[in-house]
Amino acid sequence: MKVEIAKHSGCCFGVKRAINIVSETANVEGSVKTYGPIIHNPQVVEKLRLDGVEVLSSLDEIRDIDTVIVRSHGATREDIIEIESRSSKLIDATCPFVLTAQKEAERLSNDVDLLVIYGEKDHPEVLSIVSYVSSEYKIISDIAGIDDIEYGKHYGLMSQTTQNKDLFRDLSFELGKKCDRLDVSDTICSATQNRQEDALDLASRADIVIVVGGKNSANTRRLYEICSQLCIRTQHIEIPEELDLSLLKENDLIGLTAGASTPNEFVYAVRDRIYSSFGISD
Numbered sequence: 001m002k003v004e005i006a007k008h009s010g011c012c013f014g015v016k017r018a019i020n021i022v023s024e025t026a027n028v029e030g031s032v033k034t035y036g037p038i039i040h041n042p043q044v045v046e047k048l049r050l051d052g053v054e055v056l057s058s059l060d061e062i063r064d065i066d067t068v069i070v071r072s073h074g075a076t077r078e079d080i081i082e083i084e085s086r087s088s089k090l091i092d093a094t095c096p097f098v099l100t101a102q103k104e105a106e107r108l109s110n111d112v113d114l115l116v117i118y119g120e121k122d123h124p125e126v127l128s129i130v131s132y133v134s135s136e137y138k139i140i141s142d143i144a145g146i147d148d149i150e151y152g153k154h155y156g157l158m159s160q161t162t163q164n165k166d167l168f169r170d171l172s173f174e175l176g177k178k179c180d181r182l183d184v185s186d187t188i189c190s191a192t193q194n195r196q197e198d199a200l201d202l203a204s205r206a207d208i209v210i211v212v213g214g215k216n217s218a219n220t221r222r223l224y225e226i227c228s229q230l231c232i233r234t235q236h237i238e239i240p241e242e243l244d245l246s247l248l249k250e251n252d253l254i255g256l257t258a259g260a261s262t263p264n265e266f267v268y269a270v271r272d273r274i275y276s277s278f279g280i281s282d
């Protein structure tokens, strides 16, 4: 038996940065709140809560003594203005890749007749991107989403940062057939791309793949989808204790990957749990 951890897996740059911003702020400011969970990982959010960081579920909960941190997914431009007016201080932990996606939404929509956004329509990042769109837009989550788009003159295509790179390429090809001119901005972040490529490679070789990450994390779900296509024994777990060890066989090559909001110690804890249950020393 061998456990192979994907080269790129677990906490990405944007998530690490957001967690650091929250931790540092909690040390120096009095009342610190994040607008929504800072990342899609309940265990990390709980740890921050114990350090005194509260999660706001509504802007109405903001008091004028609060320091409010905007999470890595970003917030709509309207919400940013509202937070600034209600709080004592706003700290923006929006991932730079999400900020780029917001700017691209603004730029593209200034030119095109219709902007197609590949993403999850209710995801906070997509809502933040949409708030920068000035043209007509349509959010699609798969290739069938473009079926009812009529032929037009000038369309734009961009993506939520954590979407599937291959599907984005297919969408670009298909949407190109529906208009005279298509402007494409690939806003999928490099962390997502690296994790997807490595997960694909691992799933093509492994007997079983374990994907670790929050059940509500878009990029973790994407990794699960990618791996399941190549390895039918793919499992998605949120925490190391969730792994059903009875599913593992003695000679398995076990692939291990994790979403961008999963702390790296979770990944190592899964590997250690597997090794110790089979009496293997690392």
Ligand code: SF4
Pocket: 012, 013, 014, 015, 072, 095, 096, 097, 098, 161, 162, 189, 190, 191, 192, 219, 260
């Ligand atoms: S997955 Fe990409 S866009 Fe999202 S926080 Fe990480 S680096 Fe930023």
